[in-house]
Amino acid sequence: MRISCAGADAFLLDMSEGAFQDAIQKRIWSLARILPEQPGIKMVIPGANNLLVTFDDENHEAHDIRRMLHMLWAEASADEIAPRELVVPVTYGGAGGEDLPYVAGVTGLSESEVVALHTGAMYRVAMIGYSPGFGYLTGVPPQLAIPRRDTPRLAVEPKSVCLGGGFTCVTPSRAPSGWHILGKAHCPDLFDATAADPCMLRAGDIVRFVSA
Amino acid sequence: MLEVLTNAPLNTVQDMGRPTAVPYGVSCGGAMDRDALMLGNILVGNDPGAAGIEIAFFPFRVRFRKNCVFAVTGAPAQVTLDGAHLPPCWSMMAQAGQTLIIEVPKKGMRSYLTLAGGVDVPIVLGGRSTDIKAGFGGFKGRGLQKGDVLPCAKVRLPPIPPNGLGLSFRPPMPGKEVPELHLLPAAEYDAFTEQAHACLVNQPWRITTHANRVGFRLEGETPLTTRQPLSLLSHGVMPGTVQVPPAGQPIIQMADANTCGGYPKIGVIIEPDLSFLSQMAPGAHVKFRVIDHAQALARIRTHRQHMRTLAQQVATAKTCIITQ
Numbered sequence: 001m002r003i004s005c006a007g008a009d010a011f012l013l014d015m016s017e018g019a020f021q022d023a024i025q026k027r028i029w030s031l032a033r034i035l036p037e038q039p040g041i042k043m044v045i046p047g048a049n050n051l052l053v054t055f056d057d058e059n060h061e062a063h064d065i066r067r068m069l070h071m072l073w074a075e076a077s078a079d080e081i082a083p084r085e086l087v088v089p090v091t092y093g094g095a096g097g098e099d100l101p102y103v104a105g106v107t108g109l110s111e112s113e114v115v116a117l118h119t120g121a122m123y124r125v126a127m128i129g130y131s132p133g134f135g136y137l138t139g140v141p142p143q144l145a146i147p148r149r150d151t152p153r154l155a156v157e158p159k160s161v162c163l164g165g166g167f168t169c170v171t172p173s174r175a176p177s178g179w180h181i182l183g184k185a186h187c188p189d190l191f192d193a194t195a196a197d198p199c200m201l202r203a204g205d206i207v208r209f210v211s212a
Numbered sequence: 213m214l215e216v217l218t219n220a221p222l223n224t225v226q227d228m229g230r231p232t233a234v235p236y237g238v239s240c241g242g243a244m245d246r247d248a249l250m251l252g253n254i255l256v257g258n259d260p261g262a263a264g265i266e267i268a269f270f271p272f273r274v275r276f277r278k279n280c281v282f283a284v285t286g287a288p289a290q291v292t293l294d295g296a297h298l299p300p301c302w303s304m305m306a307q308a309g310q311t312l313i314i315e316v317p318k319k320g321m322r323s324y325l326t327l328a329g330g331v332d333v334p335i336v337l338g339g340r341s342t343d344i345k346a347g348f349g350g351f352k353g354r355g356l357q358k359g360d361v362l363p364c365a366k367v368r369l370p371p372i373p374p375n376g377l378g379l380s381f382r383p384p385m386p387g388k389e390v391p392e393l394h395l396l397p398a399a400e401y402d403a404f405t406e407q408a409h410a411c412l413v414n415q416p417w418r419i420t421t422h423a424n425r426v427g428f429r430l431e432g433e434t435p436l437t438t439r440q441p442l443s444l445l446s447h448g449v450m451p452g453t454v455q456v457p458p459a460g461q462p463i464i465q466m467a468d469a470n471t472c473g474g475y476p477k478i479g480v481i482i483e484p485d486l487s488f489l490s491q492m493a494p495g496a497h498v499k500f501r502v503i504d505h506a507q508a509l510a511r512i513r514t515h516r517q518h519m520r521t522l523a524q525q526v527a528t529a530k531t532c533i534i535t536q
Binding site for chain 1: 231232233234235236237238336337343345346348349396397398399445446447448449450452453470471472473477480482483505508509512513516
């Protein structure tokens with residue numbers, strides 16, 4: 001694990017070893033669960049095979065926090081979160097999935113083969129971030145792990161099912177994005193600021209897509 | 213109760229944001245010039261993080277519907293209460309029916325209006341600030357509009373001399389000189405070339421027109437390059453982080469920054485400098501000065517102590533008003 005400064009009161013813990021690994025992420029979930037109970041820790045944001053931690057720099061010294069983080073990471077075991085399982089119907093292609101032909105072209109597959117691969121896989125929520133309720137889903141079949149667009153779109157509609165850089169997602173809100181749009185999801189809103197549990201997706205959850 | 217008399221989509225209710233909601237993908241948010249909001253709250257006897265109004269679009273006019281102690285801080289503008297001028301960084305008792313006008317500031321970009329008791333909008337995800345991008349929090353999740361009536365928490369109004377009460381201390385505002393922003397090296401600092409390290413601190417960086425609550429894009433003559441192309445997995449990002457996309461022109465993440473990103477991070481600007489930066493306009497220039505953790509902590513702690521001293525001074529002054 002590499003620890004770097006992310007502010008006077010923040011550390012970035014980078015556990016990545018090249019491409020994203022589920023096994024590392026499970027240990028990160030475990031660490032993220034334990035950390036908030038430790039003295040001096042204020043906030044924990046799991047990233048993709050990394051973790052950002054902020055601490056109380058008024059009452060705690062950075063080197064003490066750093067030492068504790070090393071120790072806890074060494075002890076962290078893979079966390080098996082009892083996952084919720086969600087099935088999301090998707091209308092692939094057409095107006096709500098304008099990049100399906102492009103993805104088929106780049107991967108050398110037919111459009112129906114792309115859909116079959118995307119619906120055939122089981123995905124897990126690796127992390128929530130970027131925008132409210134946005135879940136990064138891992139488990140994308142290797143044939144579909146294509147680079148993002150060179151120029152991001154200024155706005156992608158809510159509930160677009162997208163592919164980008166080895167991840168897939170359902171967009172919670174209208175936002176800029178460099179990911180490729182495969183289709184439109186038919187599911188409840190992914191984020192509700194007024195709910196006790198505001199995000200429909202939670203790290204560790206399992207998501208499957210079915211063709212609507 | 214405060215009635216807004218001007219349409220001002222960029223004027224929003226802000227507090228210190230919702231840091232505990234960041235793990236849900238929600239921006240930290242809150243006031244861009246946190247020092248100014250804090251000073252305003254100190255002047256009206258609130259907790260430093262109570263909700264006030266961030267004004268980024270001028271002139272701004274409001275009418276008080278009830279007697280209210282208020283303060284205007286941040287960018288020094290011409291402020292009048294029913295035509296009477298108020299000094300900068302000043303708090304005052306307004307009578308019901310009086311109109312407050314805040315004109316375009318001569319320096320700086322954002323003024324803050326605070327009210328005794330604070331703007332009493334519902335707490336959403338731990339904060340009262342407006343998340344304009346996501347459309348929640350603050351007053352109906354949006355910028356203020358003519359006719360909006362903002363609720364104000366009921367409190368015993370703090371004692372104020374007839375002509376009000378102010379701070380002799382004036383927070384620094386951007387002027388003609390090019391300010392130095394103190395930067396802590398971040399994760400990928402060492403991945404940049406020696407030339408990039410030199411350019412970072414030696415060349416001026418112009419604030420482009422892409423400068424808003426989400427981030428400030430900068431432009432310098434020589435772009436910053438890494439020794440080799442970097443491909444990073446997404447990671448958490450805090451306000452103040454200086455990211456460098458492949459084109460080599462830095463972006464400083466501000467209050468409404470996305471919670472994670474994957475661009476290389478050359479450094480993080482310390483918080484007191486972020487308040488100062490938020491008062492700078494597009495076209496202005498900044499420079500960076502790299503400091504180590506001990507220096508950063510010393511500056512931050514001195515700054516916090518200074519704010520606490522000011523709070524104590526104001527509180528002491530108010531006690532004297534009661535006893536006289």
